[in-house]
Amino acid sequence: MASESTSNNEVNHLQRLTLIWIVLSVVGDLLYWFLLGPHVAPGRMTTTARDNQFDFNVLFIVGFPVLVGVWAYMGYAVINWRSKKAGVPESVGGPKAAENKRLVTSWIVITTVVVLLLAAYGTVEVIVGQGSGGGEGPNPIWSPSGAIKAETAALAGTATWAPNSNEVLPVQVIAQQWKFTYRYPTFGGFESPYLILPINTDIAFNVTSLDVIHSFWAYQLEVKADANPQQNNVAYTKTLQLGSFEVRCSELCGIWHGAMFNSGKVLSQADFMAWATKTEAANAANTKFLPPFAWTYVPDANGASGGYYIDGTVTPYSPTEVYGSKQPSS
Secondary structure: OHHHHHHHHHHHHHHHHHHHHHHHHHHHHHHHHHHHHHHOOOOOOEHHHHHHHHHHHHHHHHHHHHHHHHHHHHHHHHHHOOOOOOOOOOOOOHHHHHOOHHHHHHHHHHHHHHHHHHHHHHHHHHHHOOOOOEOOOOOOOOOOOOHHHHHHHHHHOOOOOOOOOOOOEEEEEEEEOOEEEEEEHHHOOEEEOOEEEEOOOEEEEEEEEOOOOEEEEEHHHOEEEEEOEOOOEEEEEEEOOOEEEEEEEOOOOOOOHHHOEEEEEEEOHHHHHHHHHHHHHHOHHHHOOOOOOOOOOOOOOOOOOOOOOOOOOOOOOOOOOOOOOOOOOO
């Protein structure tokens, strides 16, 4: 009779624990999904930000019941199986749990299925999100429709972009110690110290460096790509909301790494077009002295400070490596 009573007690404990775990998990997941989930960083400024926010929320919903299970068991054990409590029955665990084939098998099967499902989910999300805002190197595996055509035209100097055209806008990110510069091949190849983008537009970021390894991280856009010298690292996103964002270097690149940041904005397509055409015209006199647009650049042997030399007038330290622009002969 005593053995039967103990068995019933154990079954009741398991039933109670399971019920508590289910209720707390469901309530907690619902509260998180509807109250906190929509406000989780990085927000919904781009497709990659929106998708990454959604993916994080899904992972939280899956992981929260595991945390609740641990907390529920610990709390239940403290209340029901503490040593000072008289007539404490044997806790649910110990040798009986280790020798329970059904329990062990269930644990292995459930955890294996969860891990495999999450791996499959993550892979699908990377593919559907065209790289999910991460750099894919010079030859992206996943890219939005029209991206390759736009980037080929940019290199040839024939790229165009117009509001409401559904065309991919290529933007080059040039990193150097310690700043970012943005080049717009679609608008004559001018450079800007600020990253300005149009809304509702697929953007192809082509990221490179003039010196050491940096990393381009536009957090609110959820775009991140290493900037490596002599390498073009491509990342994609589509803008969805107007507003400002920050760009930071996320790769230790030298003494002023912490100060290597600037800002950007997502404008309406009409405002972006007005800014781009105005900036192109204002910078035309300087743009013609820049190197021809290319996916990578080799600075002169005296560093990447932006200086260049008048051929035949000033002798550079290196007779072979000369920055690609020239001053007018006059």
